[in-house]
Amino acid sequence: MVDMADFHVDIGPQYEGEVVRKEDMHVEFGGPKAKAKFELVTLKSMDEVEHEKVEIIGPDIKDMAEGSTSSIALLVDIAGEELEKDMEPVIERRFHMYMNNIEGIYHMNQRNDIWIRLNKESFKKGLNSLKEVGDMLIFLYTSELMAIEKISITFVTDEAKVQELLADAMKIYAARDERLKGLKEEDVEEFYGCVLCQSFAPTHVCVVTPERIANCGAINWFDGRAAYKLDPEGPIFGVEKGECVDEVRGEYTGVNQNSMERSLGEFDQVYLHSAFEHPHTSCGCFQSICFYIPEVDAFGIVHRDFSGPTVIGESFTRMAGTTSGGRQVEGSLGMALEYLRSPKFIQGDGGMYRIVWMPKEVKERYQECIPADLFDKIATEDDVTNADELTAFLEKVGHPWVKGEVELP
Numbered sequence: 177m178v179d180m181a182d183f184h185v186d187i188g189p190q191y192e193g194e195v196v197r198k199e200d201m202h203v204e205f206g207g208p209k210a211k212a213k214f215e216l217v218t219l220k221s222m223d224e225v226e227h228e229k230v231e232i233i234g235p236d237i238k239d240m241a242e243g244s245t246s247s248i249a250l251l252v253d254i255a256g257e258e259l260e261k262d263m264e265p266v267i268e269r270r271f272h273m274y275m276n277n278i279e280g281i282y283h284m285n286q287r288n289d290i291w292i293r294l295n296k297e298s299f300k301k302g303l304n305s306l307k308e309v310g311d312m313l314i315f316l317y318t319s320e321l322m323a324i325e326k327i328s329i330t331f332v333t334d335e336a337k338v339q340e341l342l343a344d345a346m347k348i349y350a351a352r353d354e355r356l357k358g359l360k361e362e363d364v365e366e367f368y369g370c371v372l373c374q375s376f377a378p379t380h381v382c383v384v385t386p387e388r389i390a391n392c393g394a395i396n397w398f399d400g401r402a403a404y405k406l407d408p409e410g411p412i413f414g415v416e417k418g419e420c421v422d423e424v425r426g427e428y429t430g431v432n433q434n435s436m437e438r439s440l441g442e443f444d445q446v447y448l449h450s451a452f453e454h455p456h457t458s459c460g461c462f463q464s465i466c467f468y469i470p471e472v473d474a475f476g477i478v479h480r481d482f483s484g485p486t487v488i489g490e491s492f493t494r495m496a497g498t499t500s501g502g503r504q505v506e507g508s509l510g511m512a513l514e515y516l517r518s519p520k521f522i523q524g525d526g527g528m529y530r531i532v533w534m535p536k537e538v539k540e541r542y543q544e545c546i547p548a549d550l551f552d553k554i555a556t557e558d559d560v561t562n563a564d565e566l567t568a569f570l571e572k573v574g575h576p577w578v579k580g581e582v583e584l585p
């Protein structure tokens with residue numbers, strides 16, 4: 177039985193929002209420097225899970241050099257009579273909260289984007305093994321989610337093994353996202369909201385609809401439904417849709433009301449499908465940014481893994497600084513990459529036909545959701561390096577937006 181008294185550091189919500197900067201870091205797992213990283217929860221049958229077992233495959237914290245970066249796979253197996261397959265992503269998303277509840281640990285992002293840091297102070301206090309981190313996570317999971325009857329955690333830090341396991345995890349993430357195909361906002365009465373990121377972005381409220389996955393990409397509409405069912409008092413809640421005020425921009429009275437209440441009066445109007453006027457708030461966990469390019473009156477997309485400068489000369493990291501924090505920033509929309517697949521993707525601003533630049537990797541990964549007549553007309557880092565070159569490129573290829581062929585709805 178895991179006990180609080182066994183831990184070298186404290187646990188509690190007071191540590192949420194604590195950031196571990198590079199100079200204070202003892203070691204880190206995942207993040208941009210790590211070759212492979214992911215977290216995954218899997219529901220298994222009762223006899224397949226050895227309760228409270230923590231296994232480490234690869235080097236442990238105490239074996240790592242100070243300041244080093246390691247690949248990581250965080251695998252959690254759970255079992256319980258009341259658990260459902262739909263609940264896996266929701267329980268997985270709790271990592272973010274629980275990891276950040278541990279004194280001296282900082283967790284960002286989700287799925288195959290995770291970034292975890294341990295600070296020097298907690299290491300000096302004796303937190304020098306992933307075994308103890310696993311015990312703390314088990315303590316938090318079993319204290320808060322009673323439906324979990326059995327839980328075991330495996331940390332894989334062997335880089336080759338993480339890379340091998342990542343391929344299967346990607347298939348699982350894709351299958352989760354696939355379930356939403358065809359389901360529309362008009363088909364449901366209720367959306368879901370999440371305020372997990374308020375520890376870092378105090379006025380941020382994610383609104384999750386069948387056509388708008390959460391900014392982090394980890395919670396889709398089905399996940400929101402499962403989360404609310406699993407823990408009705410938790411950070412994910414139902415949002416009554418209310419009346420549709422603006423079908424194109426995606427404005428609903430229920431969403432406005434919810435945002436006003438949950439942002440403590442900061443915002444009372446939200447467009448779910450526009451980056452202008454009242455865009456969805458951006459926390460800090462978003463996978464990508466849809467950014468306005470004034471020279472061509474159109475948008476670019478940049479994702480977290482793109483380290484170079486974008487076509488406007490700013491990197492993702494720099495743009496994230498001005499986009500995040502839980503604000504509505506006109507022309508700068510933090511979003512999940514999967515939102516690109518939504519038929520309502522910034523439809524109030526012209527949708528995919530208003531996109532003129534994106535990293536090659538994103539363009540290839542999301543090829544099937546870019547109209548065939550547009551694909552070659554969206555520039556990448558291989559085609560242009562600044563706004564002047566972009567303008568010339570768009571004119572040369574005849575991008576429908578610059579040719580005036582796209583009518584705003």
Ligand code: SF4
Nearest residue numbers: 370372373382390392
């Ligand atoms: S990005 Fe949104 S859905 Fe994801 S954890 Fe943060 S608040 Fe929740």
